[in-house]
Amino acid sequence: MQDSKSWLYAKTCSLCQSAIGHGKFRPKKLKCVQCLSAVCSACSTSTSSGPVCKKCGGDQVQVRPKEPAAEEVLASAKAILAAIGAKPTNVVVGDVGLVEKYKNQIATFDTEIQDLKKHIDWYAEQLDQREQTIADMRGKVTGLTSSNEELSSKIKQLEQSLSRLEATQPAPSERTCLRCNLL
Numbered sequence: 688m689q690d691s692k693s694w695l696y697a698k699t700c701s702l703c704q705s706a707i708g709h710g711k712f713r714p715k716k717l718k719c720v721q722c723l724s725a726v727c728s729a730c731s732t733s734t735s736s737g738p739v740c741k742k743c744g745g746d747q748v749q750v751r752p753k754e755p756a757a758e759e760v761l762a763s764a765k766a767i768l769a770a771i772g773a774k775p776t777n778v779v780v781g782d783v784g785l786v787e788k789y790k791n792q793i794a795t796f797d798t799e800i801q802d803l804k805k806h807i808d809w810y811a812e813q814l815d816q817r818e819q820t821i822a823d824m825r826g827k828v829t830g831l832t833s834s835n836e837e838l839s840s841k842i843k844q845l846e847q848s849l850s851r852l853e854a855t856q857p858a859p860s861e862r863t864c865l866r867c868n869l870l
Contacts, residue, residue, distance in 0.1 A: 694718045697725035702741060705729075719743055761800065764793050 697716065700707050701724040707716040714727045720736050721743035731738040768790055 694723055694725035699725075700727040700730055701725055702730040703727065761793060761796055764789070768793065 694716070698706060698708055701719075705714070705727055707714055707725060707727045714729070716725050717728060717731050717738040718724070719726050719731060719738060719740040719742075720734075721739055724740065726738065726740040731740050732744060734744075768786065771786055
């Protein structure tokens with residue numbers, strides 16, 4: 688079974704404490720190859736052996752510049768197309784078709800991004816439900832463990848009572864009521 692402190696179970700970066708992993712607008716979770724802790728992309732750098740956090744890499748680690756998200760690239764493309772469409776120039780018929788083609792591609796990409804966000808949100812919700820179910824099961828196991836300990840102590844008490852009863856039992860020739868012997 689995995690250690691509960693493993694980088695797989697971490698929900699925050701070990702250095703900057705920002706939320707990482709799966710979920711809405713969370714950066715990807717990376718594992719430092721040296722200290723095996725969970726880090727975000729801002730607190731690590733890629734090396735030939737894999738990601739290394741700032742703490743392990745020291746001065747050698749250069750923080751990666753933030754890569755633009757798909758939404759930022761799409762917004763930039765929309766702005767460029769809007770600027771092209773707003774310019775009153777002598778447009779060749781072929782250029783108008785090209786601009787329309789790019790507008791259609793941007794609309795398609797925009798729709799795909801929205802669909803992907805819905806899928807990511809659904810998977811993040813499923814992961815949260817899974818974590819809650821695991822926590823509930825751990826609570827039940829703890830309750831069952833305490834019940835088992837209680838039952839085991841009661842069994843020991845009954846065994847001790849039975850052993851005392853056997854010691855105080857009258858000779859087999861006498862016929863006495865078992866109820867009388869117990870009381």
